[in-house]
Amino acid sequence: MGTHVCLHELFMASARRSPQAVAVVEPGQGSISYGQLDALSDRLRDRLAELGVGRGDCVGLFLRKSIDSVATLLAALKVGATYVPIDAGAPAARGAYILHNCSVKVAVVEAALADKLGAALADLGAAPTLLTVDASLAGGAGLLAALAEADQRASAPVVDSAASDAGDLAYILYTSGSTGQPKGVMLSHENAVSFVDWCSETFAPTSADRFSSHAPFHFDLxxxxxxVCLKHGATLVLIDEDIGKDAPRLAQLIADERISIWYSAPSILALLAQFGGLAKHDYGALRQVLFAGEVFAVKHLRALCELWPTPRYFNLYGPTETNVCTWHEIPLPVPPERNTPYPIGQVCSHLRARVVDESGAAVAAGGEGELCIAGAGVMRGYWALPEQTAKGFFSDADGSAWYRTGDIVSATDDACYTYRGRRDRMVKRRGYRVELGEIEAGLYRHAKVKEAAVLAFADEQAGLSITAFLSSDDAKRPSLIEIKRFCAENLPLYMIPDKFSWLDSLPKTSTDKIDYQRLKELR
Amino acid sequence: MPDQLMQKIKNFIMEEFLPGEDADELTETTPLISGGILDSIATLKLVMFVEEQYGVNFEPHEVDKENLDNLVSIVRLIRAKNPSAA
Incomplete structure (x- = not known):
């Protein structure tokens, strides 16, 4: 049975209950109450409607994390549209590709980025309406100013907030695609609300909680x-991307802002444990530490649990296509002799899981196979990619659609899953999914690159190290600095390989394909 | 006369993050963070090296692209904190 509440209605109910409560904080800059955030997102909802946005349309967010961006995504939902958050720090061409790919009608864009984005959109022959916001104004003032300016040109009549169907899309998150272009994962209101409700049941948040917002909005965390924060009338503390990577500053911020529920990829928690100077601060408010996105190396987890002994720790697992689908509470303390990573745990109560072999047959407990997930949280499909969507699922005798995660797991008798590896060429880096094929496609764009093959290796310190093997016809190969700069201009920073290795030509298999096995040995 | 301080910082970056690269390729103005040479962990390592070598302390807010994106700005920041650094 589906749920029929919309994602934005969860927020609106909190705003009615406690309009004075603080909804979102921009540390050191400003904050906004539930009532104010409701009013601000209503105004943008009306403006979006005036610009012709309605049910089934997409609204792009090309903004750094801010109160403006929270208001924008709520406004998009309120007008019945789907929000599409885009990495504002990635090259403009990638953002333009995404906006064009899902045919956004309106994008709310940080003013400083608008020219570059507009030019990249024009290259693609796309011209959505860009509503520009001055990001230097905090506390929602940037969006207010943009709305006031738009009001001077044309009034925006008040419209009702949409009561979308549970099956309507709430947001599309673009993830790395193996073909070299990102692909859009479509999640409905039902998908999102079923997940949010599961979080309520599992983590029991209250209005007194202060949630971290560490992950960028284009990331499913x-x-x-x-x-979850807005549903419970709690306070969301936005963490700027620069501070989010800077362990000592972040350590201070978590203490100063009295964060009570922390959620991030393990990589930043490992940096906090090593370089954050956590012993210097008071973390009395911190009661839960959630992490997801990649394997947490046990030595760093142990160090963190010793420095932060009071909170409960949860390992969450799930691809963007299902959001979190399994979870495991770490039993404390982490024993000194343990070095194998913790299991990804049991399936969440709003989902079902099974492990299958290559023919699709169920694998007995103890055996390894691909983890497949069905239930209310599973995505509708990939935007405009019916073939990839079909490949991503199989149906069982009851007609249930099972999403193939591509992750190989094993299960114990009590259905506790342990992650074993990937079926394909996707890796996780700093919590982001990276298709090695997308990096290769990026490298091939360099005029001097003749062949490119990218491999990932386990790395004690960084968790994962990415090596690019390259060949060139040109006697003067690009320097390391040149190729890194080229990558920085063409790929998100987390996709830039750590090492570049030039060969006369790449080894081939008997069918003349690049021989990845031999490249592994060359390392 | 070549700047000794800058040369030391450059040597550290070459050895740690650009092994095998031709030293001439790394100029005073080569973008380090925005150019993909220093990621967040590499930036922290550079800061720890500088703090240890020159007895300076970086304020958390100084560890960013504005101050560390090329050799010129790194050296400027160190000298502002320790004028005798060499």
Missing amino acids: SILDIH
């Missing part, structure tokens, strides 16, 4: 941060 943000769904828990934003929507």
Whole structure:
């Protein structure tokens, strides 16, 4: 049975209950109450409607994390549209591709980025309406100013907030695609609300909680941060991307802002444990530490649990296509002799899981196979990619659609899953999914690159190290600095390989394909 | 006369993050963070090296692209904190 509440209605109910409560904080800059955030997102909802946005349309967010961006995504939902958050720090061409790919009608864009984005959109022959916001104004003032300016040109009549169907899309998150272009994962209101409700049941948040918002909004961890927090009338503390990577500053901020529920990829928690100077601060408010997105190396987890002994720790697992689908509470303390990572745990109560072999047959407990997930949280499909969507699922005799995660797991008798590896060429880096094929496609764009093959290796310190093997016809190969700069201009920073290795030509298999096995040995 | 302080910082970056690269390729103005040479962990390592070598302390807010994106700005920041650094 589906749920029929919309994602934005969870927020609106909190705003009615406690309009004075603080909804979102921009540390050191400003904050906004539930009532104010409701009013601000209503105004943008009306403006979006005036610009022709309605049910089934997409609204792009090309903004750094801010009160403006929270208001924008709520406004998009209120007008019945789907929000599409885009990495504002990635090259403009990638953002333009995404906006064009899902045919956004309106994008709310940080003013400083608008020219570059507009030019990249024009290259694609796309011209959505860009509503520009001055990001230097905090506390929602940037969006207010943009709305006031738009009001001077044309009034925006008040419209009702949409009561979308549970099956309507709430947001599309673009993830790395193996073909070299990102692909859009479509999540409905039902998908999102079923996940949010599961979080309520599992983590029992209250209005007194202060949630971290560490993940950027184009990353699926943000769904828990934003929507679970707003459902419970709690406070969302936005963490700027620069501070989010800077362990000592972040350590201070978590203490100063009295964060009570923390959620991030393990990589930043490992940096906090090593370089954060956590012993210097008071973390009395911190009661839960959630992490997801990649394997947490046990030595760093142990160090963290010793420095932060009071909170409960949860290992969450799930691809963007399902959001969190399994979970495991770490039993404390972490024993000194343990070095194998913790299991990803049991399936969440709103979902079902099974482990299958290559023919699709169920694998007995103890055996390894691909983890497949069915239930209310599973995505509708990939935007405009019916073939990839079909490949991503199989149906069982009851007609249930099972999403193939591509992750190989094993299960114990009591259905506790342990992650074993990937079926394909996707890796996780700093919590982001990276298709090695997308990096290769990026490298091939360099005029001097003749062949490119990218491999990932386990790395004690960084968790994962990415090596690019390259060949060139040109006697003068690009320097390391040149190729890194080229990558920085063409790929998100987390996709830039750590090492570049030039060969005369790449080894081939008997069918003349690049021989990845031999490249592994060359390392 | 070449700047000794800058040369030391450059040597550290070359050895740690650009092994095998031709030293001439790394100029005073080569973008380090925005150019993909220093990621967040590499930036922290550079800061720890500088703090240890020159007895300076970086304020958390100084560890960013504005101050550390090329050799010129790194050296400027160190000298502002320790004018005798060499």
